[in-house]
Amino acid sequence: MPDLTPDEFRALGHLFVDAVADARAGIERHPVRDVVPPGTVRARFPREAAESPEPLAGFPSLVESVTGDADTRWQHPGFHAYFPANASLTSLLGELLSGAAGVQGMLWSTSPVCTEVEQAITDQLGRAFGLPETFTHDGGGGGSIQDSASSAALVALTAALHRAAPDPETGWRARGVTGRERVYVSPETHSSLAKAVRVTWLGAAGLRTVPCTPGTASMDPAALDEAIRADLDGGLVPVLVCATVGTTSTGATDPVADIVRIAGDHGVWVHVDAAWAGVAALCPEHRWVLDGVAGADSFCTDAHKWLLTAFDASLLWVRDARALPAALSITPAYLRDPASESGTVVDFRDWQIPLGRRFRALKLWAVLHGQGLSGLREHLRGHVALADELARRVRGHDGLELACDPVLSLACLRVTGDRDGSATAALLGRVNADGRVFLSGTEVDGRQVIRVAFGAVGTTGAHLDVLWEILTARS
Numbered sequence: 001m002p003d004l005t006p007d008e009f010r011a012l013g014h015l016f017v018d019a020v021a022d023a024r025a026g027i028e029r030h031p032v033r034d035v036v037p038p039g040t041v042r043a044r045f046p047r048e049a050a051e052s053p054e055p056l057a058g059f060p061s062l063v064e065s066v067t068g069d070a071d072t073r074w075q076h077p078g079f080h081a082y083f084p085a086n087a088s089l090t091s092l093l094g095e096l097l098s099g100a101a102g103v104q105g106m107l108w109s110t111s112p113v114c115t116e117v118e119q120a121i122t123d124q125l126g127r128a129f130g131l132p133e134t135f136t137h138d139g140g141g142g143g144s145i146q147d148s149a150s151s152a153a154l155v156a157l158t159a160a161l162h163r164a165a166p167d168p169e170t171g172w173r174a175r176g177v178t179g180r181e182r183v184y185v186s187p188e189t190h191s192s193l194a195k196a197v198r199v200t201w202l203g204a205a206g207l208r209t210v211p212c213t214p215g216t217a218s219m220d221p222a223a224l225d226e227a228i229r230a231d232l233d234g235g236l237v238p239v240l241v242c243a244t245v246g247t248t249s250t251g252a253t254d255p256v257a258d259i260v261r262i263a264g265d266h267g268v269w270v271h272v273d274a275a276w277a278g279v280a281a282l283c284p285e286h287r288w289v290l291d292g293v294a295g296a297d298s299f300c301t302d303a304h305k306w307l308l309t310a311f312d313a314s315l316l317w318v319r320d321a322r323a324l325p326a327a328l329s330i331t332p333a334y335l336r337d338p339a340s341e342s343g344t345v346v347d348f349r350d351w352q353i354p355l356g357r358r359f360r361a362l363k364l365w366a367v368l369h370g371q372g373l374s375g376l377r378e379h380l381r382g383h384v385a386l387a388d389e390l391a392r393r394v395r396g397h398d399g400l401e402l403a404c405d406p407v408l409s410l411a412c413l414r415v416t417g418d419r420d421g422s423a424t425a426a427l428l429g430r431v432n433a434d435g436r437v438f439l440s441g442t443e444v445d446g447r448q449v450i451r452v453a454f455g456a457v458g459t460t461g462a463h464l465d466v467l468w469e470i471l472t473a474r475s
Contacts, residue, residue, distance in 0.1 A: 001053060012056050019060035024075065024089065027458075031435030032078045036070040072438070077458035078466065081440035083248070083276045083410075084455030087310035094366025095310055098359040105357045108345035109337045115346055118145055118361035121368065126317055128373055129281040129301075132294045135317040137346070143317040144324075144351040145303075145360040149275035150192035151353060152300040152316040153242070155324060157183065157196045158353075160240040160269035160297070162327035177201055180236045184208045184227060186219035186254060188247040190273060217252035217404075217444075219243065225262045232266065240269040243296070245289050246277025249442040249451070251407025253277070257292030270296040275314070279307045280408050283377050286384070297323070306409070306455050308367050308379060313360050316351075325350035383409035383454040386464050390452060393468055400471065403444045409454040412444065421448030427471070434470050437463075 004012065044066045074085045105114030122143025123136040133139035146152045161181060181202050185193050187209055197207045208227055213220040228238045241263045243254040256272060263270045272278075272293050278301025280286035293299050299317045303309040318324060329350040331340075339345045349355050371379070391406040394413050403412040415423040425448045428441050440451050452467070 004056075015057055016060060019064075020089075020092070023064075027073060027076050028078070030073060030076070032076045032438035033072045033432070033435070034070050041067055041070050075457060076438070077456050077460065077463045078437040079456045080452045080454060080459075080467065081438045082451075083305050083453050084457075085304060085311055086306060086308045086455070086457055087304075088308040088367065088457050090370040091308060091310040091363045091367050093370075094363030097366075098362040101359055101362070103359050105359055106349040106355050107335065107337065107340060107347045109339045111359070112345075114357070114359045114361070115348060117359075117365060118348065119143075119346060121361045121364050122315060122317065124368070125303075125315065125364075129278070130287050130290055131281075131299065131317060132319075134294075134319050135299065137321065140321060141317060141319045142321045142346070142351075143315055144348055145364070146300075146314040146316050146352060147312040148192075148314050149190070149273060149300050149302055150195065152298075152314050153190075153192050153271060153273065154196040154199060155316065155328070155352060156269065156271040156298040156300075156318075157193075157200055157240055159318070159323045159327040160271070161200065163269060163323065164237055164239045164267075177206075178237070179203060179205070181206055181239045182208050182231050182236050183239055184210050184224060184241040184268075186210055186212055186217075186244065188212065188217050188219075188249060188252055189242050189244055190248055190275070193242045193273070217247060217250055219254040219259065221255055221258035221262055224259060228262065228266050228268065238263075238266055238268045240271055243270060243272050243292075245272060245274035246407065246410075248276070250404050250412050250444060250449075251277065251410040252404075253289070253407075255292070256296065260292050260295035264295060269298070272296045272299045274299065274301045276302065276305050276410075277408055278315075279303065279305070279376075280380055280384075282373060283380055286380075286408065303364055303367075306380065306383075307376060308371060308457065309364050313364055321346075328352070379457075380409075383459065386454045386459065386461065387411045387452070389461070390454075390464060390468070397472065403447075403449040411452045412442070412449045413452065414447065414449050418447070424448040424450060430473075431467075431470050437467050437470060 073079065075087055103111035103114050105111040108115045119137045123138060126135050126143055135141045146155065164181065177200065183197050183202065183206055185207065194207055210219050210224045210227055212218055224241065231238055241259055243256045243259045245253045245256065260270050274289055277289050281289050297319055301315050303313040303315055304311040340347050348357055387406045387409045390411045391402055394400045394402050399416055400413050401416045403414050415427055418424045428439060428450050431437060431439055442449050442451055
């Protein structure tokens with residue numbers, strides 16, 4: 001059967017866009033999360049795929065009938081669980097153009113625009129964040145758009161392993177890892193680093209967990225220095241330290257400058273994971289999130305969390321543009337071309353794990369074009385203000401207390417005097433059962449805590465009022 005004609009696509013496109021717009025306009029008529037038994041949606045599908053085609057005009061209503069009562073609505077303004085996923089309608093317009101182009105941007109020559117728009121956009125954003133010029137493509141480093149911070153961590157670790165090999169040309173790429181390589185994290189580091197260690201076959205011993213400074217959730221620099229020195233004395237190979245800016249549980253930040261200094265003394269790669277918090281650097285008053293980053297080897301933050309860009313769009317900058325291709329480039333005959341061999345272009349296939357890559361920069365460009373830096377700053381500041389206001393209300397309430405000071409748009413609270421966490425867990429259950437909001441939990445010092453992460457595209461002060469009403473209602 002032939003594909004749609006442009007005129008048919010135009011007509012159907014109106015229907016599909018209307019369906020998206022209607023869903024967003026009416027999202028608050030639904031609970032944030034539908035609670036359904038596992039297998040509910042799958043059971044609605046016939047065992048065999050349809051043999052004959054059906055009119056696409058009915059597809060949006062079919063999707064709604066099959067899935068509409070069994071979802072978690074991440075774009076709901078009452079979604080305060082985990083960190084946000086900003087699939088703004090602005091970014092979806094860019095995503096439409098990206099999908100329509102259908103390019104395969106593995107090499108510069110397979111899509112010059114895919115490569116060069118990404119270079120330009122990541123350079124613009126790097127400067128807007130306040131990253132040093134050394135992290136731009138013009139300054140000897142450069143940015144790329146990965147699918148997730150998890151992939152960014154794996155890419156950084158791969159480059160770090162390559163750099164740590166005694167002879168990079170015959171080192172770990174030829175022989176594999178030796179079992180002596182070590183990666184350093186804190187107890188609060190995201191689990192993606194542990195997964196990267198597993199994927200690279202460093203083994204359980206390859207992951208060193210450095211304790212936090214007592215009374216904090218931040219890596220202890222003295223303990224890191226001691227761990228690296230002990231490993232060097234034992235004939236081991238320190239490879240990478242991950243410093244976190246904005247941990248998932250509480251938003252804590254590691255002392256990046258101290259970590260960079262200690263790691264630099266021993267030639268250890270420093271990767272800064274600022275997946276959620278890093279975009280706050282757009283606001284001058286929050287540029288503290290970049291403290292110490294100038295000396296790091298790589299820096300990651302997610303545009304698809306809090307920067308109005310639909311998943312997936314994770315931004316990874318490196319200070320040395322040669323580091324990733326040195327570790328990741330494999331060039332069979334069918335990928336050779338004059339542009340690549342000239343050394344004058346970037347082939348982003350060498351900056352990531354997979355070969356293929358989508359035109360992700362187009363949706364990010366749409367956001368920058370449609371919002372401007374001023375609009376993005378307003379978006380970020382609004383959510384920070386909501387977290388500050390929630391913290392103010394908690395401090396004035398006898399039955400609730402803050403587990404720690406709020407960080408940017410994240411506040412963590414618990415029931416006052418709840419030593420075993422049971423009352424806080426019960427409150428979390430009651431809040432989520434209401435349906436108008438969705439929160440998540442974590443633990444601080446072994447005690448149950450409720451996380452409130454503001455950041456959904458449509459969240460306003462009115463939604464904070466709803467949350468507060470539910471939190472403080474008598475059970």
